[in-house]
Amino acid sequence: MAITINLGLLLLTALVSFAAFRDRSLQERLLFQPFAVQHQGQWYRLLTHAFVHADTMHLVVNMFVLWSFGSSVERLLPLITALPGGLAYVLLYLGGAIFATLPGMAKHRDDPGYRSVGASGAVSAVVFAQIVMLPTHRVTLFFIQDLPSWLFGGLYLAYSYMMDKRGGDTVAHDAHFYGAVFGVLFTAALRPELLLDFGVLERSLGI
Numbered sequence: 046m047a048i049t050i051n052l053g054l055l056l057l058t059a060l061v062s063f064a065a066f067r068d069r070s071l072q073e074r075l076l077f078q079p080f081a082v083q084h085q086g087q088w089y090r091l092l093t094h095a096f097v098h099a100d101t102m103h104l105v106v107n108m109f110v111l112w113s114f115g116s117s118v119e120r121l122l123p124l125i126t127a128l129p130g131g132l133a134y135v136l137l138y139l140g141g142a143i144f145a146t147l148p149g150m151a152k153h154r155d156d157p158g159y160r161s162v163g164a165s166g167a168v169s170a171v172v173f174a175q176i177v178m179l180p181t182h183r184v185t186l187f188f189i190q191d192l193p194s195w196l197f198g199g200l201y202l203a204y205s206y207m208m209d210k211r212g213g214d215t216v217a218h219d220a221h222f223y224g225a226v227f228g229v230l231f232t233a234a235l236r237p238e239l240l241l242d243f244g245v246l247e248r249s250l251g252i
Contacts, residue, residue, distance in 0.1 A: 050131035051115035054138060055108050058164055061096040062104045072097050077146055077161045083154035091150075095142035095164040107164045114172045121178050124246065125236040137231050141170025144227035145220040166224030173198060173228030177239050178246050201225065 065072035077094035081087040098104040122133040145166020153159035175182070176198040184197040192200075205222040233240045
């Protein structure tokens, strides 16, 4: 099996996450802590948090979704941009990870106790890149059964927004939401026609 960019990111994330499970000081150094970013200049945390996870289930869920969508997105991106090789995919993934931290930075930059981990923002960016490129493609994922992509995406955004406003749990729903927004904006920036002409790429591919 060829090592694609998507598979490479998945393997790297799994390796770093498992290393951090065994060495919690490593996780502490890599996780997203807005206070450390703002007051100690540890800007690398805006990115490294995406390579560590809270536990094995958190890692497995994120990597399963990444595997389910990422391979397709990596193949599709060269069809909408002249950027070389997998560069567009790397920019999408890492950009989603960073962009997803913005609400956390705004809300918690003076809170030394706030921490978060996980690739959810980056994975959301990948998922929504596919939704923009293949809006009528059917999605089956976990308890979601055979929904058109555009409907799945709309429900996901609404759920993430409402859960973020409600609060009361430890999940960074705002990271899910903003990662998804980045995926839409990034993909549309590469080819604005995707938002202006619904399903244009699907028609050109005959799917």
